[in-house]
Amino acid sequence: MNDQEKRDYLERYQAQKAKGRPFFPDILFKDAVVSLLVLLVLVALSHFVGAPLEARANPNDSAYTPRPEWYFLFLFQLLKYFPGRLEVVGVFLLPTAVIVLLFLLPFLDRSPRRHPLARPVVSGAAVLMVVGILGLSALSVPFQFIPLLVAAASKSGESRRIEQLAKRWQTFVEAEEPEAVKLSVDAAVR
Numbered sequence: 001m002n003d004q005e006k007r008d009y010l011e012r013y014q015a016q017k018a019k020g021r022p023f024f025p026d027i028l029f030k031d032a033v034v035s036l037l038v039l040l041v042l043v044a045l046s047h048f049v050g051a052p053l054e055a056r057a058n059p060n061d062s063a064y065t066p067r068p069e070w071y072f073l074f075l076f077q078l079l080k081y082f083p084g085r086l087e088v089v090g091v092f093l094l095p096t097a098v099i100v101l102l103f104l105l106p107f108l109d110r111s112p113r114r115h116p117l118a119r120p121v122v123s124g125a126a127v128l129m130v131v132g133i134l135g136l137s138a139l140s141v142p143f144q145f146i147p148l149l150v151a152a153a154s155k156s157g158e159s160r161r162i163e164q165l166a167k168r169w170q171t172f173v174e175a176e177e178p179e180a181v182k183l184s185v186d187a188a189v190r
Contacts (some may be wrong), residue, residue: 005112078138
């Protein structure tokens with residue numbers, strides 16, 4: 001940004017500022033009112049609707065297979081690609097590197113241009129990250145819901161369907177954990 005562009009920008013800013021409303025107290029008051037309304041809606045929803053919770057944890061139940069929430073599915077899937085001692089890379093080092101990169105982004109890309117097409121490197125990196133997260137999450141979705149389908153099929157008495165779902169479930173779990181597959185399918189059928 002050269003000196004002429006800076007002067008033009010400052011002139012436009014001063015003109016907008018002269019005919020605008022003051023931030024304090026006008027706009028700040030509106031923000032506070034909206035924030036209070038959102039807080040009241042959240043409190044009312046939590047009181048009247050509540051959150052769907054599972055049964056209390058039972059440390060004696062070895063058949064329980066914990067499932068992550070939807071916003072952690074990509075990390076859950078990433079664990080499959082970094083087995084054993086490499087889990088630290090997939091669960092800690094890669095996410096930490098991405099978060100550090102996000103914090104450094106304003107310092108790395110100092111371009112005055114705002115349009116995403118004018119910043120192909122940053123836009124490409126952001127799109128690549130979103131596609132990676134969505135792709136890993138999509139890959140883990142079948143892995144998440146097959147035990148639930150097995151349970152639903154067993155309650156309706158469809159033994160052939162249970163066998164098909166159990167076989168599909170086994171293909172999603174690594175060969176190192178055959179006992180975990182058997183336990184989770186047995187638990188789902190119960």
